[in-house]
Amino acid sequence: MRESEGVRRHRTDPDEVFQEMLQAARELLAVRTPLDAELMVSDMIGAWWGKRVKGGDVEQVLGEGLVDYAAKAGTPASLTLLICLAYLGTARQGAKAEGAALAMMESGVARPGWADRVGAVKPTGCFVSRDAYGDQDTVICTFGYRWTDPAAGGVTPDARNQDRHALVLVVDYNMSGMARDAWVSSQVDKLLEQARAEAAGNPMLLFEEIEPQQARALLDSAMRATREPKTPPPVSDSYSAFHAFARSRLKALPPGRKRPAPLYVEAPYSxxxxxxxxxxxxxxxxxxxxxxxxxxxxxxxxxxxxxxxxxxxxxxxxxxxxxxxxxxxxxxxxxxxxxxxxxxxxxxxxxxxxxxxxxxxxxxxxxxxxxxxxxxxxxxxxxxxxDPTSFGLDRPLLERLLPDGDLSALARRVFAFPFLQGVHGGVDLDGLDPADEGDRRTLLRIDHVGEIDEEHLAWHEEIAGRLWDGDPPQLWEAAQRLLDLGHDRHDVLHVLIEIVERIGGDPEELAAALDDIADIPDEF
Missing domain, CATH: 1.10.150 (DNA polymerase; domain 1)
Structure with a gap:
């Protein structure tokens, strides 16, 4: 299902997105299994995974907005979509979708016969294929749907083996242990047989069964690592389409065990x-x-x-x-x-x-x-x-700017302290250490001579210290965006000061505010 491609384009009116998604949801009425429906909706809401929108978190603006829009529609297609979102959505989306779906069912809106089985799965096995380098783990989790058999006295795993499927995630340890690829296969036996055959007699591969608790711990950690980057993570093209499905399937695995350690892990090195x-x-x-x-x-x-x-x-x-x-x-x-x-x-x-x-x-x-x-x-x-000396910076200056040897800090530290050489007002700048609190204030006074009060100087110290440490990373990212637009350095610093002063000590709120800065407001 690729009807949601329009959502992947940046639209200004969320209602246009929701209307298109409800039209696409009509296809849910034609599918024959809950697995097909779950995969279709996972692909649909994967259109906004990893994206950013104005006005707040994308899962709140679009995800919860879609739930509200579908609830108002009151059609069989929107009910079916809500049933799937109750399972596949975030915790907030799921709670809202479940409440809206129950209300619609009580009012008599029809739903497909398979709708009661959405998400009603039980894990049937978990496996991991590892390369001998320790570069990556390919984790395979197999599931079967439960079904109601009156003769058996209740809900049981599907003994007829219908809709058995495997969720496959690739965990890449060269990318901070993030999940970078995901897909689903209905050819479970063939998939497992192929994995065993590839490992048999190959010293560079290891294939083994692991406990479901271990699989959940490993994949929970990997999916968190994939969410952490502020920039779009380097995942496969298919990852977003299966993200919601994978997130929800992991909840069917029992918690309570530590993740299996990556190959070659030892005790922490002092x-x-x-x-x-x-x-x-x-x-x-x-x-x-x-x-x-x-x-x-x-x-x-x-x-x-x-x-x-x-x-x-x-x-x-x-x-x-x-x-x-x-x-x-x-x-x-x-x-x-x-x-x-x-x-x-x-x-x-x-x-x-x-x-x-x-x-x-x-x-x-x-x-x-x-x-x-x-x-x-x-x-x-x-x-x-x-070599940074090839850029015209002498090594003594570099050693003052990079006492920790962190080359990635060079540009932001030069931005924070532009006057580091020569003599100014009888002060030998070459002898001042920007990592030292007293010398740092002297350097900033020279940078703002005759135009700054003590309180404002303290805020410049705050920003300079944050830029020196890269805390938070979004501070320098925001500065670079504004500099690229041609804004003056001092104007950029004043915008950063205003944001830090206004937000206060909440690191998440500060990072979000800095992420939202696209240009300097007119009042500056």
Whole structure:
């Protein structure tokens, strides 16, 4: 069902969207099973998943708005849609839809015979297919509908095996453990047989059954991770269509167990343990050919920190994708490397791959593929990693701006503190540290000499401190949008101050207000 494509275009009148969706809902009266209906409605409301609308949360503006619109329509199609939304919607949507549907049924509005079975499912098995790299889990949860058999004395799983189906979600650990793909298959036996066959005799794959409680914990965590990014997450084209269906099916799995740990997870690494691991690596046979021990040591620290902080405390996990992401994406964005470290890093990473493979028992084919990937990435690394000194910034200045080595902070910190060099009013700016509270105030006084009172200076300190820390990320994102429109830096800062001062300490409300800023209001 793709009648809801019009919803995917940005429309200004929600009633136009709702009218189109109710017209599409007429198809629900023609389907023969609750599974077909649930998938159709999941696809329909998936049209707005991950989108943003003016006036509030999209699930409230469009989701709850659709419930209200359908309740007013009072037709068999709108009742059928409400029955599905009572199961597939958010908690608020579901409660509203259920109440509206009950009222319509009491008034005599007709509904399909299968409507009572919407969402009446029972899990029949849960499985996970894992690659030996630990890159991703493919989780398969199978379900069967319940049905009422008077002879059996009540509601039972469908013994006739009708409408048995499998929900499949892919959890990507190179993307913060988010669910990045989802689909549904009615060929359950064929799907499971194929998964077992692919894993049989393949050292790079593992297929096993897991408890339903474990599957729920794993997938709840993965779907939360997919919701967290403020920008549209990198999911498959089909994910939005199955999101509501998957969210609702997970509620049929019993809660109460911890998620199965990703491969190679160990206890959290303290600073001391990280240092010990780096020392073990540097003393190993894998690292004996590294010619610059000092640079190799600092590179090893970055590799270990990346695995601990961005890969579920797994510094020993290696894979082609993880190594490429580390070398060509994370390092160029996040870490300021010296010239010696830039030259050493690809070689240290190759040595680390050999060291880690020996410790984790990665099969030989996986080791070869990972080393090949590092070799290919090595040729691209000099282009991917742009030394910030090549932009005309000298290293002492960079070290003042980036004492934490976080390259991603450079632009926002330069924006916050434009005067960092030279002499002004007898003050040697080169000797001031923008990370120090006293020096920071001096720098801001020079930036606003003769035009600012103490209270307003305090607010500039607040904004500068937030920009320095990147707290919240939406602050710098909003500033960039306004700068891209050609607005003056000081005007942008004053808009940010007004928002932070007005919102106060609620971080979620502040993030939402900053997200909504598209231009500077006329009064500024």
């Amino acid at each position: 600073r001391e343990r990280r240092a010990m691991l780096a020392a073990e690596f540097l003393a190993s046979d894998a690292a004996e050919h590294l010619s610059d021990p000092s640079a190799a040591s600092r590179c090893a620290d970055h590799i270990i920190d990346y695995g601990c902080e961005h890969d579920f405390s797994r510094p020993m996990r290696i894979s082609p994708t993880k190594c490429e992401t580390f070398l060509l994406d994370w390092l160029p964005r996040k870490v300021m490397l010296s010239t010696a470290e830039q030259e050493a890093m690809p070689h240290v990473l190759s040595a680390w791959v050999r060291f880690a493979a020996g410790r984790t028992g990665l099969p030989e084919p996986g080791l070869r593929e990972t080393l090949d990937a590092v070799w290919e990435a090595t040729g691209k690394f000099p282009t991917a990693y742009r």
